[in-house]
Amino acid sequence: MTKYIDQGKNDTRSGYGEAMTELGRTNPNVVALCADLIGSLKIQPFIDENPERFFQIGIAEANMMGIAAGLTIGGKIPFASTFANFATGRVYDQIRQSIAYSGKNVKICASHAGVTLGEDGATHQILEDIGMMKMLPGMTVINPCDFNQTKAATLAIAEHEGPVYLRFGRPKVANFTPVDQKFEIGKALMLSEGTDVTIIATGHLVWEALIAAERLEEQGISAEVINFHTIKPFDEEALLKSVEKTGCVVSAEEHNFLGGLGESVARTLTVHNPVPQEFVATQDTFGESGTPEQLMEKYGLNNKAIEKAVLKVLKRK
Amino acid sequence: MAKLDELQDIVVQTRRDILRMVHKVNSGHPGGSLGCTEFLVALYNEAMDLKEGFDMDGIGEDLFFLSNGHISPVFYSVLARKGYFPVEELNTFRLLNSRLQGHPTTHEGLPGIRVASGSLGQGMSVAIGAALGKKLNGDDKLVYSLHGDGELQEGQNWEAIMYAAGNKVDNLISTIDRNGQQIDGPTEEILPLGNLKEKFEVFGWDVLEVAEGNNLEAIINALKEAKSRTGKGKPVCIILDTMMGNGVDFMMHTHAWHGKAPSDEQLENALGQNPETLGDY
Numbered sequence: 001m002t003k004y005i006d007q008g009k010n011d012t013r014s015g016y017g018e019a020m021t022e023l024g025r026t027n028p029n030v031v032a033l034c035a036d037l038i039g040s041l042k043i044q045p046f047i048d049e050n051p052e053r054f055f056q057i058g059i060a061e062a063n064m065m066g067i068a069a070g071l072t073i074g075g076k077i078p079f080a081s082t083f084a085n086f087a088t089g090r091v092y093d094q095i096r097q098s099i100a101y102s103g104k105n106v107k108i109c110a111s112h113a114g115v116t117l118g119e120d121g122a123t124h125q126i127l128e129d130i131g132m133m134k135m136l137p138g139m140t141v142i143n144p145c146d147f148n149q150t151k152a153a154t155l156a157i158a159e160h161e162g163p164v165y166l167r168f169g170r171p172k173v174a175n176f177t178p179v180d181q182k183f184e185i186g187k188a189l190m191l192s193e194g195t196d197v198t199i200i201a202t203g204h205l206v207w208e209a210l211i212a213a214e215r216l217e218e219q220g221i222s223a224e225v226i227n228f229h230t231i232k233p234f235d236e237e238a239l240l241k242s243v244e245k246t247g248c249v250v251s252a253e254e255h256n257f258l259g260g261l262g263e264s265v266a267r268t269l270t271v272h273n274p275v276p277q278e279f280v281a282t283q284d285t286f287g288e289s290g291t292p293e294q295l296m297e298k299y300g301l302n303n304k305a306i307e308k309a310v311l312k313v314l315k316r317k
Numbered sequence: 318m319a320k321l322d323e324l325q326d327i328v329v330q331t332r333r334d335i336l337r338m339v340h341k342v343n344s345g346h347p348g349g350s351l352g353c354t355e356f357l358v359a360l361y362n363e364a365m366d367l368k369e370g371f372d373m374d375g376i377g378e379d380l381f382f383l384s385n386g387h388i389s390p391v392f393y394s395v396l397a398r399k400g401y402f403p404v405e406e407l408n409t410f411r412l413l414n415s416r417l418q419g420h421p422t423t424h425e426g427l428p429g430i431r432v433a434s435g436s437l438g439q440g441m442s443v444a445i446g447a448a449l450g451k452k453l454n455g456d457d458k459l460v461y462s463l464h465g466d467g468e469l470q471e472g473q474n475w476e477a478i479m480y481a482a483g484n485k486v487d488n489l490i491s492t493i494d495r496n497g498q499q500i501d502g503p504t505e506e507i508l509p510l511g512n513l514k515e516k517f518e519v520f521g522w523d524v525l526e527v528a529e530g531n532n533l534e535a536i537i538n539a540l541k542e543a544k545s546r547t548g549k550g551k552p553v554c555i556i557l558d559t560m561m562g563n564g565v566d567f568m569m570h571t572h573a574w575h576g577k578a579p580s581d582e583q584l585e586n587a588l589g590q591n592p593e594t595l596g597d598y
Contacts (some may be wrong), residue, residue: 063476070446
């Protein structure tokens with residue numbers, strides 16, 4: 001299988017911050033909004049260089065989404081950022097009416113998604129955001145896998161006309177995608193070709209999938225790993241082409257199995273080519289306090305869980 | 318300035334449009350629409366500095382956001398009579414495949430509308446965003462918004478009210494339609510708003526109260542005064558005391574017509590009180 005090297009662990013939110021700095025220099029229409037979380041979102045350099053293009057909204061996410069919608073009128077490209085929980089569930093109706101239904105070019109950039117934000121616990125660990133956002137007509141949903149890809153995705157969405165939900169996280173995770181890789185919205189990336197099973201992964205579980213695939217190779221199992229950084233629009237072609245060859249799928253995401261990437265996979269398979277699928281995802285539960293590693297272990301979101309799911313799905317072929 | 322009697326003709330014709338629209342589909346919100354007719358006619362035909370045609374960005378012209386989207390009938394009529402879209406299209410209000418949805422939306426591409434509204438409490442935030450955009454663009458035109466008084470029970474408004482004052486959004490004129498009524502009854506019984514003027518002032522807004530919110534001349538003067546107070550470091554609020562159902566005797570002094578259409582006989586009676594001026598659609 002194709003080998004990938006961790007260029008050094010880094011947090012995806014810093015990829016967002018770096019891209020914002022770059023966008024501040026290259027795109028005068030880009031403006032940033034934040035709800036009292038500048039440090040967590042890593043956007044201080046953008047603010048230092050473009051103070052007039054930054055809006056500190058305070059702890060008022062509903063107002064932030066409305067202001068972002070209003071800023072698009074007049075041609076600005078607002079990047080509204082906060083924690084994923086407060087960027088989605090807390091303000092769902094504001095996003096629905098003022099942004100999605102109104103067709104506004106707002107980029108909702110959400111950090112600290114999933115259980116891996118860690119010790120803060122379940123109040124902050126949203127596992128339902130992908131589902132909520134993908135159900136909104138016209139919303140693009142992106143969950144990049146590492147620092148480099150988050151940076152590339154942030155740059156790419158500035159060029160995309162329409163509302164976007166960009167989801168990333170708090171912990172430092174493996175950084176393995178090429179530094180200059182162009183990000184194509186809606187185009188899944190083939191990472192490693194295989195013949196026995198397809199692993200469809202998103203976010204930092206892509207790295208876990210690669211580790212699992214290596215271990216499976218040692219057992220004589222050839223796994224194809226595809227990075228589904230974009231959940232909507234969903235790259236049906238990439239999935240179906242792979243499944244044609246392998247005949248079974250494991251989906252992997254740091255999200256509830258209800259509403260997430262796995263469900264988009266299942267829907268596509270049901271309609272076009274029903275083959276066995278196993279879900280690596282949280283099982284309709286809230287999270288809890290702990291370290292990211294402990295939580296990934298307990299909630300079945302690591303390479304071991306993916307390996308186990310592959311062995312299970314192979315038996316169902 | 319357009320002559321008062323010309324504006325009055327638009328007001329009466331707009332009332333007819335509202336009544337006929339809601340009657341035809343037996344749904345919609347005539348009460349609040351009639352209460353804000355004079356205001357919206359004055360705003361669009363007297364106060365706002367508007368460009369020819371419509372584009373979403375609205376650079377170099379004043380903008381208006383209707384936050385209490387349920388009074389779409391008056392908004393649609395005023396926009397159509399101002400030339401944003403054919404007056405005949407009012408005939409499609411709330412019908413399948415219409416651009417005139419029950420609540421206003423950009424989704425169907427109706428000229429004059431820059432954001433969807435209907436789920437209450439969101440319009441002031443959007444108006445603030447548009448006002449900030451104007452400042453960034455070096456555009457010295459103004460942003461207007463209209464809100465129901467009952468709508469202020471939604472908490473997002475107070476986030477927006479705090480933000481606009483704290484950040485000196487002084488190119489914004491937000492009007493509160495204080496008709497004192499909401500679906501379930503008088504606002505002061507449902508959830509008291511208390512002294513709105515003091516509330517806005519203590520948040521840092523410059524506030525004007527207009528006791529005669531259905532008097533064209535009073536509205537025009539208030540809008541002129543409000544405009545003169547922009548650019549001075551504070552957002553401006555107009556608290557407009559209006560009469561729900563104004564211009565139709567049996568729809569006044571009650572909240573019964575918040576979201577109810579008149580019967581055939583009631584329509585005839587109401588239209589009789591407002592004889593055609595500019596021609597029905």
